[in-house]
Amino acid sequence: MFSDYSMSELGAIFAMQGFAGLILFSVFVLMALGLAIIFGQMGVINMAHGEFMILGAYMTYLVSNVFAAYLPGLFGMYFFVAMILAFIASGALGLFVEWSLIRHLYKRPLDTLLATWGLSLILQQLYRSVFGAREVGVSIPDWMMGSMPVTDMIEVPINGIFVMVLAVGISLAVYVMMFRSNWGKQVRAINQNRVMAGAVGINTEWTDRLTFGIGCGVAGVAGSAFTMIGSTGPTAGQLYIVDTFLVVVFGGAGSILGTIASAFSISQAQSIMEFFLSGSMAKVLTLLVVVGILMIRPQGLFALKLRK
């Protein structure tokens, strides 16, 4: 399949597909980070994660419309406001969901899965009733339009670069929160031994709630970033939920680094194969390989060594 292309063309193809893969990688990382916090640290399966993301996307849509109507002069900056609001909205919903639903189900992980699936259906229908069944897109500020030529054959879109920068920034923020902040220390302590963590005076209930809220907030930011490269529909979240879970499980639940590494390998494999096979076959092969590896190594790439 390579013989039809010249060497330089092949190089350009790999570079361009690699870059497309990097954008996909950023999206995966953004989505998976929230899940890595919630699933990895708390062991809670949140099937409504995609819907929290979409909430962030709709917040961005609303903010962009408000800016376009009332503050057209500051339109270039709306995205940063939107991102913060997306974090707050998704995070607040997350806190509420933890309080009303999840905390009753910590001992029954499979039931959590079903309940959050129900929640995702309700949220989807809610979005459909409020925002309509059609996909909505936001208008991207001018400075994010267009693409940057790297060589004469390779061009990279600026919004893609922006999303990548964002992914790196949020990964760093999550890393700092997880490993440098007091909250992160408490979360990891609870993950290792809940009873002992409680015994040394950590408020485990509140930490759980906060963790869930932060994870959902990160999902909201991911959704906000998502609007820069695609449009948003009520069911967009559901499309990615399985991929995202596979990314987290493949990376090894509980390991932030593993999540990033697995997001990288899955997205690169998929987008490079997409050029040579059809999109659906690329996806099927990627998923099959991931599932195959998980069958051989169920603990994922980077497993934390824990005594349970």
Place this chain on the structure above:
Amino acid sequence: MTFSKNSLFTRQELIGFIVLAAIIFLLLPAVLDNFRLNLFGKYLTYAFVAVGLALCWGAGGILSLGQGVFFGLGGYCMAMFLKLEASTPENTSIQSTPGIPDFMDWNQLTELPFWWVPFHSLTIALIAVVIVPVTFALIIGVAMFRRRVGGVYFAIITQAFAAILTILIIGQQGFTGGVNGITDLRTLKGWDIRTDEAKEVLYFVNAFLLFGVLLIAQFVRKSKLGRILIAMRDQEDRVRFSGYDVASFKIFIFCLGAAFAGIGGAMFTLQVGFMSPTLVGIVPSIEMVIFCAVGGRLSILGAVYGALLVNWAKTSFSESFPELWLFGLGGLFIAVVMLFPNGLAGIWTEQIMPRITKLWAARAGAVAPIPATSTEEEGAI
């Protein structure tokens, strides 16, 4: 007739079976018109999956979110046979290659793929309806349970399989009929399956097969195997330390559930007249879990009621308030988990049965001691 603890049915269970049989064989055909009866025939095919799930999930503690895969595999095996029968060279003479299914012709295929060829034979197709899903379940089960993967990881990976199979079917349009599925199925060995009479006959075939499946399920639950499954669900390590090979039991029950789902899928194809990837993917697979959960995950009869009720509600809601249905379904998922985790069967055994027995005892003059109702979870039917 005596009902010792070891016989296949307790008295309560036997009454439960008889009531369900009366509803399915007598009541529904008597009160429903042909169109509605056909719909209920479709719901019955989901009940096969729900019964399988009651065994896997309720008894064995294995939650599979990929039952749609097995339902679809069984259904596609049947659909392939029916499609080949419908695509005789005479029927398809306007195609550029007569004698192959129409969607293959649209996708510029000029001969039947080799793996379609065996499906010219009904016997092979019927065997495949069970064998293909079981083989698939065996591979997944051996790979996962031997490595002691269970719980939520298993659920996610089975869900991934549902996603993979859907993408594969949609992507390989020339071989599978793509997103439309395999449609325009006409006859089974010359017998037209599209007429009202045929639908009615199929409803009863469905009902008989379902009771066959229910009997197998009841036998499994009452056997030693069923007790080990429940022990495994509650204390897996203790069962393992007692010397049982936990993985083999899990693999067996998972394969049995897959076989039930495959039969259900094949009957779905016959009853409804098509098979498509919309019945394979993530969403239908998880909906099948809710049938079982609403009925009561521990109860095989409850699973049947759950499948019938949820689908009936879905049809009636979507007819009159299409927007409300997703709210209703979502609420159902949450309510069934939060408020009544043992479903309808749980409500029956915990709330209604004790009251009835109390009432009876009072009528009898309150002399007879109140018979102890079964409080064991696994005693719930």
